[in-house]
Amino acid sequence: MKQILTGALILALTLLMGCSTMKITDFEDKTPKFILEEYFEGKTEASGIFYDRFGDIRRQFVVSITGKVEGDKLYLQEDFVYDDGETEQRIWTLTRTGPTTYEGTAAGVVGIAKGQIAGNAFQWTYTYDLKMKERTLRVTFDDWMFLQPNGVVMNRATVSKWGIELGTVVISFSRMDEKTPKSLAMDHAAE
Numbered sequence: 001m002k003q004i005l006t007g008a009l010i011l012a013l014t015l016l017m018g019c020s021t022m023k024i025t026d027f028e029d030k031t032p033k034f035i036l037e038e039y040f041e042g043k044t045e046a047s048g049i050f051y052d053r054f055g056d057i058r059r060q061f062v063v064s065i066t067g068k069v070e071g072d073k074l075y076l077q078e079d080f081v082y083d084d085g086e087t088e089q090r091i092w093t094l095t096r097t098g099p100t101t102y103e104g105t106a107a108g109v110v111g112i113a114k115g116q117i118a119g120n121a122f123q124w125t126y127t128y129d130l131k132m133k134e135r136t137l138r139v140t141f142d143d144w145m146f147l148q149p150n151g152v153v154m155n156r157a158t159v160s161k162w163g164i165e166l167g168t169v170v171i172s173f174s175r176m177d178e179k180t181p182k183s184l185a186m187d188h189a190a191e
Helices: 002-017 036-040 182-189
Strands: 042-052 057-070 073-082 087-096 101-105 109-118 121-132 135-147 153-161 164-175
Touching: 036 042, 036 057, 036 073, 042 153, 057 164, 101 121, 135 164
Parallel strands: none
Antiparallel strands: 042 057, 042 164, 057 073, 073 087, 087 101, 101 109, 109 121, 121 135, 135 153, 153 164
């Protein structure tokens, strides 16, 4: 009986975790080409929503982002304002470690965040100590960003703990200055 219950529990957890077959290499030929440093240098704004695993909206927010590039590093200052009035600041240091790979650090990130870019997509994974009211929950983020032809970046992040999905963050990024990333300018010139 104990073996049957253990098997059922493993099956249930596998179903809850879901199976994504999406790989970063699936986007190698997609355009416009997403050049992280180019897109986030300067001012960017974002709006986002956190859905729990049942599809209920738990939190909404806006973010003002200031990006600065120095050599192989991209510094991002993110200033969050949540729908309940709470504010938060997160400062990222992203380092290009290869032609398509990145590593990153920020307060709250456990260890090193790892990212890879291909075509119009960027995948970013990291463990994060998420503050939730009076406690902190250690969770894993699996972030996917996609640069759209109109210059908007759509972001979908799955938040999980022990392999079980807790929720999803959906964010839309827009540039706030007149500077058009070169990759977008080149794509429009080809039309």
